[in-house]
Amino acid sequence: MLKVFWDKDNIAFISDRINAAPHSHCVIQAFIGLTSQLCVTVGNERVVGKCIVVNKNAPHEFSCDGALCLSVLIQPSSQFAKELSAKIGGDYAVFDDEIEPLRRAAAALTETVDKFRYLSFIAEFAAFLGVRRSVSETDARIAELLTILRHCDCYDHTIKSFAKKLSLSPDRLSHLFREQAGVPLKSYILYHMLEKAFYALLDGKSVTDAAMSAGFDSPSHFAATVKKQMGMTATALIKDSEFLKVFS
Numbered sequence: 001m002l003k004v005f006w007d008k009d010n011i012a013f014i015s016d017r018i019n020a021a022p023h024s025h026c027v028i029q030a031f032i033g034l035t036s037q038l039c040v041t042v043g044n045e046r047v048v049g050k051c052i053v054v055n056k057n058a059p060h061e062f063s064c065d066g067a068l069c070l071s072v073l074i075q076p077s078s079q080f081a082k083e084l085s086a087k088i089g090g091d092y093a094v095f096d097d098e099i100e101p102l103r104r105a106a107a108a109l110t111e112t113v114d115k116f117r118y119l120s121f122i123a124e125f126a127a128f129l130g131v132r133r134s135v136s137e138t139d140a141r142i143a144e145l146l147t148i149l150r151h152c153d154c155y156d157h158t159i160k161s162f163a164k165k166l167s168l169s170p171d172r173l174s175h176l177f178r179e180q181a182g183v184p185l186k187s188y189i190l191y192h193m194l195e196k197a198f199y200a201l202l203d204g205k206s207v208t209d210a211a212m213s214a215g216f217d218s219p220s221h222f223a224a225t226v227k228k229q230m231g232m233t234a235t236a237l238i239k240d241s242e243f244l245k246v247f248s
Contacts, residue, residue, distance in 0.1 A: 001068075002239065003109065004202060005118045007246040009078035009133060011195075012118070014110055016068045020231030022061040026187040027073045028081050028088075029054045030125075032099075034068040034107045042092045049094035050103065053084065053129075056183060058091035061231060070106045072125070076188060077146060077181035083131035085182065095129060102128050113244040141166050142180045145173070149192050157189050157215040194229060197222055202243040207234060 003014040014034075022041075030053045031038050040052045042060045054060045056076055074081045087093070105121045126133050138146075145162060154161070163173040177185040197214035201207065211222035226234045 001110070002237075002241040003113065004238075004241050004243045005109070005113075005115075005246055006199070006202075006244065007118070007122060009075045009080050010072050010122060012070060012072045012109075012122070014068065014070050014106075016064050016066055017236075018062060018064045018069065018071065018232070019236075020060075020062050021227075022059055023227075023229060023231035024057050024059045025229045026056050026076050026183045026191050028056050028076070028084055029060070030072040030074065031062065032070045032072075032103060032106050034070060034103060034110070036067045038062070038069060040092070047092055047094065049096050050099050051095040052092060053088055053095065054092045055085055055088045055090065056081070057187075060092075068107075068110065070109070072122075076183045076191065077142075078133070080126060080131060080133045082182060084129060087129065087131060099128070113242055115244060115246045118244070118246055139176060139180050141168065141173075142177055145177065149189075152192070152196065155213075155215045157193055159185055159189070162189075190225065190229070194225065198234070198238070201234060201238050202241060210234075 001014070001016060005012040030051065031040055032051045037048055037050055038052055040047050040054065040060055040062045042054055042058055074084060102124060105124055109118060109121060145166060148162065148165060159170045159174055163170040166173060168176070174185045177188065181188060193214045193216065197210045197216065200210035200213055205213070207222070208219045211219045214222070216222040216225065223234060226232070230237060
């Protein structure tokens with residue numbers, strides 16, 4: 001099975017067939033075992049726990065081994081990610097203390113695609129981790145860039161094109177974004193393109209149409225990027241999926 005919950009600052013997957021080869025990306029990824037403990041390899045270290053959170057850009061690999069798990073990708077420019085990254089400190093952290101109520105709330109999501117149940121779960125998850133999801137103060141130009149990306153319908157995803165819209169030099173925009181968001185703008189734009197492509201795929205578009213609409217040079221470029229960033233193929237990630245957009 002595969003259930004996908006798509007929120008403003010996170011995307012969650014519930015599945016029993018994730019089999020991700022070594023990869024890394026600019027988002028924080030959390031794993032919660034719904035029926036058993038998990039094992040995630042981070043770098044060269046084998047990490048075991050019920051809730052494992054891998055920091056942005058940390059190489060990792062993971063397999064469900066047929067057991068149900070929930071994985072949450074946390075948008076790197078969000079307050080959620082900023083506070084959680086600081087809390088993790090290194091490449092990963094295990095949060096197993098008093099986790100049973102959260103596991104039950106996550107397991108309940110397998111029975112529904114109700115957005116309010118998911119919003120309740122993600123609020124409980126943030127509270128469990130001890131972080132806030134509220135929007136922090138952001139430079140107005142970076143806030144505008146994030147709005148542009150959120151409503152993006154363009155094919156040109158170069159830093160130069162976004163810098164022109166904001167009346168900044170590419171170097172200044174890149175520096176400002178990294179200072180504010182904590183990740184390189186180039187990495188964030190690639191994450192945005194993947195988001196856009198997967199949203200199209202989950203909406204029923206073909207791989208070719210999804211790849212081209214998101215600004216990739218070709219379907220093969222999209223496929224190679226997905227494999228490098230996610231450790232799986234795009235078709236494997238969305239096969240037999242049930243998709244719910246949580247935000248309006």
